[in-house]
Amino acid sequence: xxxxxxxxxxxxxxxxxxxxxxxxxxxxxxxxxxxxxxxxxxxxxxxxxxxxxxxxxxxxxxxxxxxxxxxxxxxxxxxxxxxxxxxxxxxxxxxxxxxxxxxxxxxxxxxxxxxxxxxxxxxxxxxxxxxxxxxxxxxxxxxxxxxxxxxxxxxxxxxxxxxxxxxxxxxxxxxxxxxxxxxxxxxxxxxxxxxxxxxxxxxxxxxxxxxxxxxxxxxxxxxxxxxxxxxxxxxxxxxxxxxxxxxxxxxxxxxxxxxxxxxxxxxxxxxxxxxxxxxxxxxxx
Numbered sequence: 001x002x003x004x005x006x007x008x009x010x011x012x013x014x015x016x017x018x019x020x021x022x023x024x025x026x027x028x029x030x031x032x033x034x035x036x037x038x039x040x041x042x043x044x045x046x047x048x049x050x051x052x053x054x055x056x057x058x059x060x061x062x063x064x065x066x067x068x069x070x071x072x073x074x075x076x077x078x079x080x081x082x083x084x085x086x087x088x089x090x091x092x093x094x095x096x097x098x099x100x101x102x103x104x105x106x107x108x109x110x111x112x113x114x115x116x117x118x119x120x121x122x123x124x125x126x127x128x129x130x131x132x133x134x135x136x137x138x139x140x141x142x143x144x145x146x147x148x149x150x151x152x153x154x155x156x157x158x159x160x161x162x163x164x165x166x167x168x169x170x171x172x173x174x175x176x177x178x179x180x181x182x183x184x185x186x187x188x189x190x191x192x193x194x195x196x197x198x199x200x201x202x203x204x205x206x207x208x209x210x211x212x213x214x215x216x217x218x219x220x221x222x223x224x225x226x227x228x229x230x231x232x233x234x235x236x237x238x239x240x241x242x243x244x245x246x247x248x249x250x251x252x253x254x255x256x257x258x259x260x261x262x263x264x265x266x267x268x269x270x271x272x273x274x275x276x277x278x279x280x281x282x283x284x285x
Contacts, residue, residue, distance in 0.1 A: 002106040002193040002208070003150045004030065008126060011038045011098045016132040019143065021150065024104065028212070029076070031107045035118045037099040037126070097130030103150075106193075108211040113191030116253050120149050124251065152189035154248040155255060159187060159196050162283050169279050170198040173272075181267025183237070185276070190247060190255035192217065199262065206232060210262070214239060222256065225273045229265075238263045242273050246285040257284060 001022040008017040024030065048056070068075045101118050125142050129135035138146075148154075159166070170185050184199025186207055194207045213230040220226055222245035230239050240261035247256035259280055263269060 001151065002109055002191075003103055005104040006121075006146065006150065007102045008132070009100050009102075010132050011036075011100050014133045016135065017138055019146065021147065029107055030104050031109070033103050033105060033111065033114055033118075035101045035103075035115060035122075037097065037101065037122050039098065097127070097132070099126055099130065099132065101126070106208060106212065108192055108214060108217060110191045110217060113189075113255075116255075117149050117191065120251055120253060121146050149250070152191075152193055152195060152255070154250055155189045155257065156195050158248055158284060163196070165283050166196065166280065167198065169276075169283070173276060174198070177269065177272055180269060180272075181238075181264035182261060182269065182272075183264060184262040186260040186262070187280070188258045188260060190257070192258060194260075201232075202262070207260075210237065210239060217241065220258075223274075223277060225277075232262070236265045238265055238267055240269065240273055242277050244277060244281055244284070246281045 004020070004022050004024050006019050006021070007015070009015050064075060064078070099122065101122065103114070103118065105114060125138065125145060126132075129138075166187075173185065174182060184197065184202045186194055186198070186202070187196035188194050192211065194204050194211075197204065197207055210230045210232050214228045217228075218226065220241060220243040222243050225240055225242035227238050227240045230237050240263065242259040242261070244257040244259055247254065249255065257280075259273075259277060261269065261273060261276070
């Protein structure tokens with residue numbers, strides 16, 4: 001589970017819905033992601049002098065710091081997306097309410113894919129309930145849909161359907177490549193949430209730890225791969241990340257799998273990532 005809490009509020013602060021999916025792990029840095037589905041009816045002030053801008057920033061930082069301290073959280077990074085008036089108006093025209101959705105996630109989750117998940121939730125459930133301050137509560141079947149989207153139910157079901165074939169291929173690959181440094185194999189959903197692993201020394205918890213230590217993941221074209229340094233139990237490890245090019249489509253959103261290879265440092269896997277991708281794609285495509 002890579003999503004821990006999802007909250008749906010209005011941009012005026014009305015607390016409509018909160019769902020705790022999993023207990024937040026201790027001593028782990030998580031991301032609080034914001035997704036804005038509101039219409040901006042206020043005039044945007046863009047011509048602030050440096051003194052006024054500094055005063056506004058100082059007030060914002062002070063308020064956020066005090067809020068975080070009161071709820072026993074620690075803010076280390078705040079990312080701003082600066083947009084001009086035209087782009088804000090275009091963005092606002094797509095939505096009809098004042099909805100803000102936040103979610104606490106693992107930091108390695110691909111933000112673009114997380115945004116696609118949250119938009120699925122908004123389009124299929126939340127948009128029909130606006131205005132939220134007078135809406136009926138979310139029903140159990142709707143909550144089940146929210147959970148299914150966040151945990152990649154469709155992608156997991158396809159993996160489960162073909163699990164025996166995947167494990168058989170993994171046995172073959174490990175026998176072939178262990179002498180070249182291959183340690184384990186994993187499959188993730190389109191936002192890098194782990195949903196399958198192979199290897200005696202791996203679990204979903206250890207894969208979480210490895211991916212946290214990688215840092216920022218760049219965009220990867222389909223059927224290509226990158227490798228990054230990480231650590232597992234304080235031991236250096238190389239992680240190959242491959243974008244499969246195959247995966248389920250949910251409500252028009254294509255959700256390609258990623259294949260991960262864990263290897264000893266300085267390992268040379270040659271064209272093995274391409275070979276594994278071809279075999280897995282034949283099974284999952």
